[in-house]
Amino acid sequence: MKRLFGITIALTLLAAWGTTQAHAGYCGAASYNNCPDSDIIPCGLFCEARDCCVEYKVVKETIWETQNYTEKVKVYDTIVEQVPVTCKKKVYETCYRPETVKCKRKVYQTCYKEKCVKTKRPVYKTCYKEKCVKTKRPCYKTTYKDVCYTVKKPVYKTCYKEKCVKTKRPCYKTTYCEVSTTTFKTHYETCYKDVCYTTCKPVHYTKEVDVCCGEWKTVMDPGCAAPADCTADGMNHSSVSSSSGSHGNGLCRKVWVPKVVKKTVNCTRYEQQVCHKKVPYTVCRKVPCTVTKKVPKTSCTWVEECKIVKIPHTTCDWVKERCTKRVPKTTCTWVEECKTVRVPYTTCNWVEECKTIKVPYTTCKTIEECKTRMVPYTKCRTVCETKFKTVCKKVPREVCVTKTRCVPRTVCRKIPVDPGCCAPQEATCAAPNDGCVQ
Numbered sequence: 001m002k003r004l005f006g007i008t009i010a011l012t013l014l015a016a017w018g019t020t021q022a023h024a025g026y027c028g029a030a031s032y033n034n035c036p037d038s039d040i041i042p043c044g045l046f047c048e049a050r051d052c053c054v055e056y057k058v059v060k061e062t063i064w065e066t067q068n069y070t071e072k073v074k075v076y077d078t079i080v081e082q083v084p085v086t087c088k089k090k091v092y093e094t095c096y097r098p099e100t101v102k103c104k105r106k107v108y109q110t111c112y113k114e115k116c117v118k119t120k121r122p123v124y125k126t127c128y129k130e131k132c133v134k135t136k137r138p139c140y141k142t143t144y145k146d147v148c149y150t151v152k153k154p155v156y157k158t159c160y161k162e163k164c165v166k167t168k169r170p171c172y173k174t175t176y177c178e179v180s181t182t183t184f185k186t187h188y189e190t191c192y193k194d195v196c197y198t199t200c201k202p203v204h205y206t207k208e209v210d211v212c213c214g215e216w217k218t219v220m221d222p223g224c225a226a227p228a229d230c231t232a233d234g235m236n237h238s239s240v241s242s243s244s245g246s247h248g249n250g251l252c253r254k255v256w257v258p259k260v261v262k263k264t265v266n267c268t269r270y271e272q273q274v275c276h277k278k279v280p281y282t283v284c285r286k287v288p289c290t291v292t293k294k295v296p297k298t299s300c301t302w303v304e305e306c307k308i309v310k311i312p313h314t315t316c317d318w319v320k321e322r323c324t325k326r327v328p329k330t331t332c333t334w335v336e337e338c339k340t341v342r343v344p345y346t347t348c349n350w351v352e353e354c355k356t357i358k359v360p361y362t363t364c365k366t367i368e369e370c371k372t373r374m375v376p377y378t379k380c381r382t383v384c385e386t387k388f389k390t391v392c393k394k395v396p397r398e399v400c401v402t403k404t405r406c407v408p409r410t411v412c413r414k415i416p417v418d419p420g421c422c423a424p425q426e427a428t429c430a431a432p433n434d435g436c437v438q
Contacts (some may be wrong), residue, residue: 056414064406072398079395081184084284091383096374104368123349130340136334144326145377145418160310161436168302176294184286192278200270209260209265214258284386300400385436 001047009014027375035220041126043432055417057417058412059415061411061413065409066404068402068404070400070402073401074395076396077179077181077401079183079393080182081391081393082286083391084286085387086384088382088386090186093379093381094126095379096376099375100370100372102368102370103425104366105169105371107365107367109365110360111363112360114356115359116354118352118354120350122353123351125347125349128129131343133339133341133342134336135339136336139335140330141333142328142330144328146324147327148322148324150316150320150322153321155319157315157317158312159315160312163309163311164306165307165309167307168304171301171303173184173296173301174296174298178292179291179295180292181395182288183291185289186262186284187286187287188282190280190282192280195279196278197271197275199275201273202318203269205269206264206266206268208262211263212258213260213261214256216254217257219253219255222258246346275369282386283386297399329422
């Protein structure tokens, strides 16, 4: 009996100590204080165990808080500049000069001649003969009878229930800051330069030239009786000369006598002459100018709001419905009948006829004609031009940006601890003077 009594006391003490721990560990949330009085049975051992001393232990915890801070960020803006560059290039021009060419071309002409050809063509004729054919055709008859049946028809109904949903929507705010940039403006100016060129000028003058000329003169050989005996061709026909020419009468002949005569001739020579003219050209230069523009900056804040949402749900009820349908029934009978059919047949006769056809033949003749064509030739000249080269340049500027970071903070709180009854207690935490939040 003593042994059983000791075991009972030990179990009672353990139960009381566990209840005290649960009460202290959960700050009384898990205790039996909320139980009704009828369910609690007072016990002397539980009351003795409940009167034990309770101590508190200070525990440190780290909490992360959100903190906003502003930071300057360097942003680079890209500026595009146009830089002038002068260069020379050759310009080729194509010119044309007319040229006349004689050519021959062939002209073809198609002619026709008529020709009679005898042909035979078939003449078809379709005739019909009647024929009686016995056939059977089906005769269908449909009857109906009423049949009753029951069906279940679903009836759907949609209901709604309201629910509040918390959402966050972004709220954007745009601010502008002024930024000054330097750009270049193109300024054009017309200048003139003196250009020399050479031309040929005609100069007319006269000069004397020696011209060789002469005349025919009649010369008589010795033995010619008189100049009248000589004919126009310088021969004497009155007498016959001997073979030696020294006996009998002489001969008359014509001799060419040359002479030099001075003649005045008009001449032209070309002299080169240097001329001057002013040629305009355009000069462009870049003029810097300052432009102020507004750069947008957008900030975003989140606004919490509550939206009422209707959530649909569907209910279904089954309703019985009685229906009647007509069921068809078809019967078939064959009926014999006689049909008169016209059977076609074709007869063919050949008919001889004469056809006139045109037979083509080609004639060719050559025609001479003159064509004018343009012959191209190329001229080259050098031209100065100004081109612009694009140069990119980056300009830095500072922009303020708002960022969020998490900052740790230490918090101290007390936790009740029940070490047990009549036991020496030890200090578990120092005095709360170390800056902890209690």
